[in-house]
Amino acid sequence: MSGRNIDDLLRFLCKFINIAVVVFLMTPIVVTAIMSLDSRSYLGPLPPPSLSLRWFKAFFSDSYFLSGLATSLKLAVLSVSISLLAGLTTAYALDRSRFRGKDALVSFFLSPLVVPPVVIGFALLLFLSKMGLINGFARLLCGHIIITVPYAIRATLAAMSEIEDTYTEAALILGANERQAFWSVTFPLARAGIVSGGIFAFAVSMDDVAVSIMLTDAKTYTLPIALISSMRANFDLSIAAASMVLMGSTVILIILLEKLVGLNRAMGQGGFR
Amino acid sequence: METTSDTVIKFTDVHKRYGAIHAVNGISFSAGAGETVAVLGPSGCGKTTTLRMIAGFEEPNSGTIEIGGESMIGKRPYERNVGLLFQHYALFPHMSVRDNIAYGLKHRRWPKATIADRVEEMLSLVQLEGFGDRWPRQLSGGQQQRVALARVLATKPKLVLLDEPLSALDAKLREELGADLKRILTSVGSTTIVVTHDQNEAMSLSDRIIVMNRGGIDQIGSPSEIYAKPKSRFVANFIGRSNWLNGIANSANTRGMANVIMEDGTVLTTDSVGVNDGAQVSVGIRPERIRLVPESKRKAQGGANQFVGKVANAVHMGAEIHYEVRCVAGPLIVVSPSDGNSPFTLGETVGISFGRGDCVVFPESVQ
Numbered sequence: 001m002s003g004r005n006i007d008d009l010l011r012f013l014c015k016f017i018n019i020a021v022v023v024f025l026m027t028p029i030v031v032t033a034i035m036s037l038d039s040r041s042y043l044g045p046l047p048p049p050s051l052s053l054r055w056f057k058a059f060f061s062d063s064y065f066l067s068g069l070a071t072s073l074k075l076a077v078l079s080v081s082i083s084l085l086a087g088l089t090t091a092y093a094l095d096r097s098r099f100r101g102k103d104a105l106v107s108f109f110l111s112p113l114v115v116p117p118v119v120i121g122f123a124l125l126l127f128l129s130k131m132g133l134i135n136g137f138a139r140l141l142c143g144h145i146i147i148t149v150p151y152a153i154r155a156t157l158a159a160m161s162e163i164e165d166t167y168t169e170a171a172l173i174l175g176a177n178e179r180q181a182f183w184s185v186t187f188p189l190a191r192a193g194i195v196s197g198g199i200f201a202f203a204v205s206m207d208d209v210a211v212s213i214m215l216t217d218a219k220t221y222t223l224p225i226a227l228i229s230s231m232r233a234n235f236d237l238s239i240a241a242a243s244m245v246l247m248g249s250t251v252i253l254i255i256l257l258e259k260l261v262g263l264n265r266a267m268g269q270g271g272f273r
Numbered sequence: 274m275e276t277t278s279d280t281v282i283k284f285t286d287v288h289k290r291y292g293a294i295h296a297v298n299g300i301s302f303s304a305g306a307g308e309t310v311a312v313l314g315p316s317g318c319g320k321t322t323t324l325r326m327i328a329g330f331e332e333p334n335s336g337t338i339e340i341g342g343e344s345m346i347g348k349r350p351y352e353r354n355v356g357l358l359f360q361h362y363a364l365f366p367h368m369s370v371r372d373n374i375a376y377g378l379k380h381r382r383w384p385k386a387t388i389a390d391r392v393e394e395m396l397s398l399v400q401l402e403g404f405g406d407r408w409p410r411q412l413s414g415g416q417q418q419r420v421a422l423a424r425v426l427a428t429k430p431k432l433v434l435l436d437e438p439l440s441a442l443d444a445k446l447r448e449e450l451g452a453d454l455k456r457i458l459t460s461v462g463s464t465t466i467v468v469t470h471d472q473n474e475a476m477s478l479s480d481r482i483i484v485m486n487r488g489g490i491d492q493i494g495s496p497s498e499i500y501a502k503p504k505s506r507f508v509a510n511f512i513g514r515s516n517w518l519n520g521i522a523n524s525a526n527t528r529g530m531a532n533v534i535m536e537d538g539t540v541l542t543t544d545s546v547g548v549n550d551g552a553q554v555s556v557g558i559r560p561e562r563i564r565l566v567p568e569s570k571r572k573a574q575g576g577a578n579q580f581v582g583k584v585a586n587a588v589h590m591g592a593e594i595h596y597e598v599r600c601v602a603g604p605l606i607v608v609s610p611s612d613g614n615s616p617f618t619l620g621e622t623v624g625i626s627f628g629r630g631d632c633v634v635f636p637e638s639v640q
Contacts, residue, residue: 170363172350173328174377175428184376188367 029247036240043237055241065242068226071137073249075222076205079144080152084198086145087152092182095160109153120146121214128215136220143211148201155197159190199254206250279306280342281464282327282432287336289322296322298488299336304432304481309458309465311475314485315511323485324434324468329353341431351380356430356463360437362421364409370396370420371405377428395423398457415446422454426461433458435467439474451477472512476500484508506555506635515557515633516605522548522634531634537601542577543632553637560608562631565596565617566624576626584617600625 031046038044039052059065090109094102121143128139163186171181187194209224216225227242280303289297297319304310312320325331326338329350338345345353364373374395378388396402399419409417418438425433438454439447455478458465467478475482476496484491484499484507492504503509506517518541520533531548533541533556541556548554564576571581582600589611596607596617605625617623 164363166359166361166363167365169328169330169350170357170359170365171376171380172330173353173355173357174424175351175380176376177349177351180380185365 032240032243035237036244038237038240041236043235055237056244058236058238059241059245062238064230065223065226065238068221068223069242069245069249071140071220072206072223072246075137075140075144076202079141079148079205080198080201082145083148083152083201084156084194086149087154087156087197088194090153091156091160092186094157106157109150117147117208117210118214121211124211125214136215136217139215139217140212140220140222143215144205144208147208147211148205151201151204152197155200156190156194159193159197160186162193163189195257199257202253203250206246280304281306281308281340282466283337283339284323285337285339287323287326287333287338289319289326289331289333295488297326297333300485300488300490301336302483302490302493304464304466306464307462308481309455309467309479311467311469311479311482312485313469313472313475313482313512315470317487318485319488320468320470320485321436324357324436324466327432327434327466328355328357354428354430355432355434356425356428357434358418358421358425358436358438361441362409362417364417364421364424366409368409369405370401370407370409370412373409373420374405374424374427377424381428391427395427398426398461399423414442415450418442418450419453422457426457426463431464433463433465435465435469435478437469437471437474438467438478440469440471454478476512482512484511486511500559503557503633506557509557509633509635514560514606516560516563518556518558518602519637520554520556522552522554523550524548525550530629533632533634535602539580539601541602541632542629543634544629545632545634548634548636554634555637557633557635558605558627558631560595560606561593563605563607563625563627565598565607565609566626567616568622568624571624577629578627578632580625582623582625584619584621584623587617587619598623598625 034046034048036055037051037053038048039050039054040048094106124139124143124146128142133139133142167185167189168181171185172178176184207224208222209228212222212225213228216222221229223242223246227239227246231239283303285301286299287297287301288295288299300319300323302310312323314320322331326333327340327345329345329348329352332346340353340355364370365376368376371392374392375388378391383391392405393402396405399422401416401419401423404412404416404420409420412420418441435454439451442450451474465478467475469475479496481493482496482499483493486505486507492499492508494502499508499512503512509515518533518535520535520541522531523534524531531543531545531554533543533554535541543556568581571579580600580602582598582605584596585599585604586597588595592611594609594611596609598605598607607625
């Protein structure tokens, strides 16, 4: 066997593995999508004999799921907004200062990424109970801010550190004060990075089970929690439809944000370094 | 340091320390209206810190900085009316050329209609009419620099700072844009400080050069003064090249002008005065001040200092030839104008001469 044959074989193997990985990742989503459109009222073998939207109808007429979806969306929007604000101010302060232990502080801000969410949830449950915070939504909000803030800080910090200091200096010497320089130069240049951090944080919040399950109560629960508990109670395919809704709402939000805020990428950005 | 009514910028005993590092060590200088002054020195000499203190990005630890007779201590960059052309231009990538030029005017609260007119005026000043709607990334390096210059000059700053203005461009563009830059700055009559490590940039752009070394000023003077009469060995080495010959000073019978006796007994005559007899000195001679003649014509040659040497190497550099000549005093680099072919061949014995005024003498201890 000559060298080039081995090369060809390896290249083929790489392609094969590549495709296998994609199939492996996509299969659950495709199967769930097909199941959500299944017209049968029982779990039958795939593919279904005919398609229908009955499980979506069931989902959207189920007040239990709808309430979970509403809570999830509210939580995600609020926690991501707060996290981005915190991320932006933190990243700005860290970017503009030099001090001993800065690196340690940066790792501290990113630390919840390495603490298991279950631990965060359990700790918060104990802490908030001791504090007397019993409002379910407020407790969930605390938890979701904690899990989303590292993504927001990381994304904004990365976006800001990529912007050269000379842009700010140019703005200052041209007559803009620090605030004006931030809003007219730093923020627009960091916007794409901030938006992508926000999208990531949103997905994390929408998707979270581990922290939410600790902090949820009978009246306030997120969609993933609603799915889990209804799966235990009575398993039907409205769960598949709910999964599609959960996925769909995240995708729609990503597209919306991209269109609204990320548009400048097409115009001014790219190739400025 | 004299202060006239048209002094635009004045440094008095300015110090700047970063921890244990004395980046700027008590410098004083001034520049008058319409003057272009270069601050020249190697990296780490304190020139960038000087620029940043003028711009207001750094505050001096002590000393005063005045612009237009007004103290700048404690003033923010946006309170100074100083323009800065950044080395890599720092054009805002998310704004059109027009918005870049208008940026300073907007923040200095010019009326909208006036801003539009001023932007057009600046575009035509830098010969980029019709480029207003382009994006910075669509422009060549030279065009970006002209936009940056337009942005700097738009607000009519009292003082313009240029940070290594030509270093980001390739060699050919450099000459062209250097001339453009000089023409534009002269036409608007701006007072300019050029900070650079490149002697050619300093020589070609400025009326006066401030040579900085290790946080201090070694010499202030016109480009020709600094070239012909460097005050220190550092200046002589940093600006242009020099041959260095070592010996002991002796001014007996020379009306105070130092003779330098080298190790082998050869005597160099110079017109330097005030050199202590018996001191170890270095004598610097510019390569292009040394004349070479064929050995046969040696007798007819003028010049206070005459030697015989052998041509060890000859390199054609286009307009000139660089020779290495071995003589009793050591190897000398000689630069001669070229008419296309070398009059001397390798190994040829040649007459070497230079005048007493071509020698600069420094005590060995002073670097």
